[in-house]
Amino acid sequence: MTVYLNGRFLPLEDAKISVLDRGFIYGDGVYELIPVYGRKPFRLKQHLARLQRSLDGIRLANPYSDLEWERIIGELIGRMPFDDQGVYFQVTRGVAKRDHAFPTETAPTVFMMSNPLALPSADSVERGVAVVTAKDERWLHCDLKTISLLGNVLARQLAVDGGAVEAVLFRDGHLTEASASNVLIVRDGVIVAPPKDNQILPGITYDAAFEVAREGSLAVEVRPIPREEALHADEMWLSSSTKEILAVTKVDGQPFAGGRPGPVFRKIYALFQASKLKAG
Template sequence: MENIVFLNGDFCKAEDAKISIFDRGFIFGDGIYEVVPVLKGKVIDKAPFYERFEASLKKISLTSPFCRAELDAILDTLIAKNDVVEGGIYMQVTRGVAPREFYFPENTPATFMAYTFKKNIIDNPLATTGVKVASCEDIRWKRRDIKSISLLGQVLAKEEVHQKGVYEGWMVEDGMVTEGTSSAAFIIKDGVIITRPLSNAILPSIRRKLLLEYTKAHNIKVEERLFSIEEALKADEAFMASATTFVLPIIEIDGKPIGSGKPGPMVQKLREMYIEAALKEASESK
């Protein structure tokens, strides 16, 4: 986390940023958030980022206090003030400060905050070694398509798999994998990428969206359907995708190797494909 943050119209030091204990984000988890990657000091994946951000706001009847042009300026300023070359930005909108009543308060300004963080995305050593995953029960609510700040289900799942010494968890509901605790989930069999179709059961992952576009352009076959842990264990390769990891190979699930137990060639190709497109967007960004 970097030192200069943005809160309700002002840039300030992180230690000086204060939010009321009556903010509905604190009381109810009444808000949404986004994470967007930064490469070469530029926000990337900007169009799908704004699309999902605005969709989540609309689904909970909340309006952003800033338009896209204003948000562009805020994010660019945050990047510059914190000297971020590679990493990401976290931003959050809540329904604001009001007496504790469950119904929506009237004429209450939203709370908006954002901060940057530095992270090695391109040369992530985990892309070379691969990561291990453990399965866990999906106990979340039924509107996972909303990027809600209410993440207790994911927190509990993350802690469960952390105690098992693995990098990520794959959540399972009715015998089928939904998604990772903070990533999209994919398996590969006979050259075909398999991933769960979009619905209220999963978050509309931006990395998923872009990867499917890239695979279509390269004539790589994709099947959008449900799959189980048992099927994943028989896959040739598996991988996860998220905002600040892009594509990472999964080499083990529940202590059992996937394929050769090492990062496979197709996942490496997909990662290279994604990085190439991301670097191009960063270079062309004004």
């Protein structure tokens, strides 16, 4: 498999970085994952804008212009033998003597790879998926897509341990998001999502869901969601680049919302699939 590292395309086996890379030592970096449908990156501009936001948030200069990113991403996609891909890339603060403070003359490390896009099975879409609930114990900059993902990793493992696909997180009595997805609910026909503040990642799929909902004349609302409201919602969904939109039908081992995807989910799912085909 070909990957990209610091200006070169090379076989995965030959892509090597120093053990002193600050990504390895401190988790000091940011990343993106862009879904690619039929060799076309989905919402590329929005992903690059979020990358810039994350880089600004950790005070790391963007090593490339958007045009350069587009060229590298396009070239890697072209080198892969599959049409639907998940392009992952990360930028770290580079290799330097171990010291918490930023190094002064260090080039960032840029790594990119693309894997086949593993979308949810038809069965998950039809029957919905199981989640567990957990306390959100992550830091207070969940709006930055940083590679320091230990809190998310531990939450996700709770889901795996509980035979579920995701851990839905609550902080101070409110719904935040899940370990690697945003969470939306439906209440009395209205799609409700928590605000894009410092406690959640501003998901590109979250935005896409809102856009297609508005286009489809579905009612939407953004506001804090108390835990009890989330747990008694008419519907709950997960959204992410690799899950797209999935209905939650089991919470902590118990059937949720009648144990099957609800009517608003069916509408948004159809709208989202249609928008995917139109978009580039």
